[in-house]
Amino acid sequence: MTTAFITHPDCLKHDMGAGHPEQPARLTAIEDQLIASGIVNYLQRYDAPLATDEQLARVHPLEYVRAIREAAPSSGTVHLDPDTAMNEYSLNAALRAAGAGAFAVDLVVQKKHSAAFCSVRPPGHHACRARPMGFCIFNNVAVGIRHALDVRGLERVALVDFDVHHGNGSEDILAGDERVLMVSTFQSGLYPFSGEEALAANMRNVGLPAGATGEALRRAFAEVWAPAIDAFEPQAIYISAGFDAHRADDMAGLRWVEEDYAWVTRELAALSARHCEGRIVSCLEGGYHLFHLARSVAAHVRELAGA
């Protein structure tokens, strides 16, 4: 079975200005590497649909969705916070990024694919219930997870977030929702300066010190993530796949390498084979060093696809 690769040209048109690290070239670098490495032959490509208000409302108050629609400019750039801006294409890009999360669920629940990767931007894991933040507008993974639970009838979904930044938006939205188990690693003391104390019992947060290598990821996996996921017995595993913990990424100070992303993906694939027939949906979050972002995503997608 091929792996679904979900993206959309609108996600390339969202542009927050020259020099912004969350740039359209991230997605083209990823696609170029998937072609160069031959992994593209194991993928089936889909256009991400626009998320509906009904899908967004499972995560964000409708007033928030309306406020984002109203903020979207017809030309020029509007800042939602110091790091997050919208141009004339950003609204559709954000709707497609969130729509991808839900569409991916449909594909894996209907067994068209066992795994899906959403190569979308803007990313989502800092977007809180009613607040855009840190390059994020809608919380793409939360929209997908609530779609899986509320529409597709799943009872338990695990969310794994290995971005170098704490997924504060996902925690804000999903803390206390006992149908969800969220496990994460992030660099302590870094933006958004949260996560050290979990907000609820369904959160397993592992803060890592600056300089930590992939060994720290392996320890967090063995000691915290895997036992929690095994006990939870998820019916699907969702991944907030950020690649900014790479040693070359100057957004933060962890020292992971491509093989660490391959390793963690293999381990998560094994857990998903054990608990949920291999159902995995992975959504791109951070990762700003274009060369190593592309190679890290390729290592991740290669394992998802069993290529």
Ligand SMILES: [Zn+2]
């Ligand atoms: Zn990040």
